[in-house]
Amino acid sequence: MYQAIINPVIDYNAAAWQPWLSKSNIDKIDTIKRTAARKITGLYVSTPSEALFLEAGIHPTITTGQRHAITSMEKTIRLQADNPKFQIANKDTKQRTKKRQGWRNMAKKMLNEIVNKNTPRIKWKHNQIPPWQQTKKKISVNSQTINPVKPDDSIVEKRMKATETINASQSLYGYNIFTDGSAEAGTNNGGAAAIITVGNPNNPNIIDTIKRPTGTVCTSFHSECVAMEIGLQWLLDQNPQNSPTIFTDSKSLTEAMGKDQREQKDPSLIKLWQIIDQLPVDVKVQWIPAHCDVKGNEAVDKAAKEATKMDQNNAPLNFNAVKRLIQREIQPPPIAHPRLKKTYTRRVPHPDELHMTAKDRHIIRALRTGHFKGLKAYQNRLNPDQDPQCEDCQSSVQDSTHIWECEAHTNRRRAMLDDPYPNPSILAEDPKRAIPYLRAVYPNWFA
Numbered sequence: 001m002y003q004a005i006i007n008p009v010i011d012y013n014a015a016a017w018q019p020w021l022s023k024s025n026i027d028k029i030d031t032i033k034r035t036a037a038r039k040i041t042g043l044y045v046s047t048p049s050e051a052l053f054l055e056a057g058i059h060p061t062i063t064t065g066q067r068h069a070i071t072s073m074e075k076t077i078r079l080q081a082d083n084p085k086f087q088i089a090n091k092d093t094k095q096r097t098k099k100r101q102g103w104r105n106m107a108k109k110m111l112n113e114i115v116n117k118n119t120p121r122i123k124w125k126h127n128q129i130p131p132w133q134q135t136k137k138k139i140s141v142n143s144q145t146i147n148p149v150k151p152d153d154s155i156v157e158k159r160m161k162a163t164e165t166i167n168a169s170q171s172l173y174g175y176n177i178f179t180d181g182s183a184e185a186g187t188n189n190g191g192a193a194a195i196i197t198v199g200n201p202n203n204p205n206i207i208d209t210i211k212r213p214t215g216t217v218c219t220s221f222h223s224e225c226v227a228m229e230i231g232l233q234w235l236l237d238q239n240p241q242n243s244p245t246i247f248t249d250s251k252s253l254t255e256a257m258g259k260d261q262r263e264q265k266d267p268s269l270i271k272l273w274q275i276i277d278q279l280p281v282d283v284k285v286q287w288i289p290a291h292c293d294v295k296g297n298e299a300v301d302k303a304a305k306e307a308t309k310m311d312q313n314n315a316p317l318n319f320n321a322v323k324r325l326i327q328r329e330i331q332p333p334p335i336a337h338p339r340l341k342k343t344y345t346r347r348v349p350h351p352d353e354l355h356m357t358a359k360d361r362h363i364i365r366a367l368r369t370g371h372f373k374g375l376k377a378y379q380n381r382l383n384p385d386q387d388p389q390c391e392d393c394q395s396s397v398q399d400s401t402h403i404w405e406c407e408a409h410t411n412r413r414r415a416m417l418d419d420p421y422p423n424p425s426i427l428a429e430d431p432k433r434a435i436p437y438l439r440a441v442y443p444n445w446f447a
């Protein structure tokens with residue numbers, strides 16, 4: 001509900017106004033976000049807002065404002081130079097006020113810290129096919145092998161299905177091209193390659209290999225698009241007489257290319273159609289499974305990996321890759337609250353929490369925030385007549401830290417958690433292990 005209805009309102013055109021907000025107005029928006037976060041998590045009103053945002057997976061306005069502004073700047077610099085928005089974003093005006101700077105200056109400065117401003121960007125391309133125009137059907141795309149590959153197929157089965165499909169869909173008189181995209185760790189130093197073969201593609205006679213770097217940051221989808229692009233561009237340069245077949249192991253690419261030309265919005269894809277439109281022959285694109293010892297696919301996989309090592313300085317960056325980098329780099333301010341800092345040592349929720357009962361999840365969450373009804377210290381907060389003292393050891397206030405230090409249960413912790421005094425971060429790091437201990441020592445919480 002929050003993500004679908006409230007957040008879009010808060011973030012509507014955020015780049016334009018969020019950077020201008022005063023601290024008190026940012027606080028007002030964060031108050032709305034906190035209310036939503038409490039509804040999502042079921043945590044209490046007193047929960048510190050840092051913990052509340054972490055538990056709900058909501059970012060404070062200071063962070064979303066920066067992300068929006070920088071992403072918007074990244075969008076704008078990709079417009080053509082004669083676009084008025086491009087001109088406004090790049091205009092240098094004197095600031096009337098020193099104190100608050102508009103999105104232009106802030107975003108430009110922060111963006112330059114994330115991505116070198118001299119690195120070229122892929123300009124926006126608009127799909128210029130009017131909806132009434134019939135698409136020139138010049139391409140047939142197949143996202144599956146003749147006998148569909150199943151997830152649990154062995155390498156031998158996959159290779160059999162791939163070989164059979166390649167035999168049936170190869171171009172007998174034209175070129176057979178294998179394309180592949182690659183990226184280090186999926187996001188850094190991308191590379192793309194196409195290898196051009198003649199003869200039976202199952203035993204290919206490679207006549208050309210083309211490699212191209214796809215950017216210091218990239219997405220695997222973009223690399224796959226560039227691989228297809230260099231294969232198509234090679235064809236266009238040859239002015240072929242016979243229809244070629246292009247083999248790729250990227251399902252997302254074949255699925256995107258299988259859609260109507262008029263639906264294409266991604267500039268990397270639109271570029272493919274522009275080349276296809278100029279080709280004198282029809283094109284067949286066939287998906288084949290990866291990593292099953294198909295010679296052409298193995299060769300292009302190797303070439304794409306080599307392409308990642310090429311000089312990336314002039315490789316234009318894809319928008320989605322930069323957007324993802326902005327999200328990664330622009331993070332909420334570090335946790336200031338000392339106890340929370342010790343607890344939230346990793347991103348929450350831990351995957352193990354997703355399988356817990358609602359009650360177990362709530363206890364884990366609430367204990368992390370330090371504001372949990374079961375704790376004597378919390379009961380004392382609500383009602384000063386309540387004794388905050390731990391009943392088990394009678395020597396300390398029972399707060400969220402004490403449950404990991406209470407002397408009455410040292411042996412139990414040693415036995416169950418291998419550690420008599422574990423760090424409270426166990427609630428974030430290993431909640432599945434914390435639950436049995438809590439259940440054994442504080443059974444009434446779970447009643």
Ligand SMILES: [Zn+2]
Nearest residue numbers: 390392393406
């Ligand atoms: Zn105690």
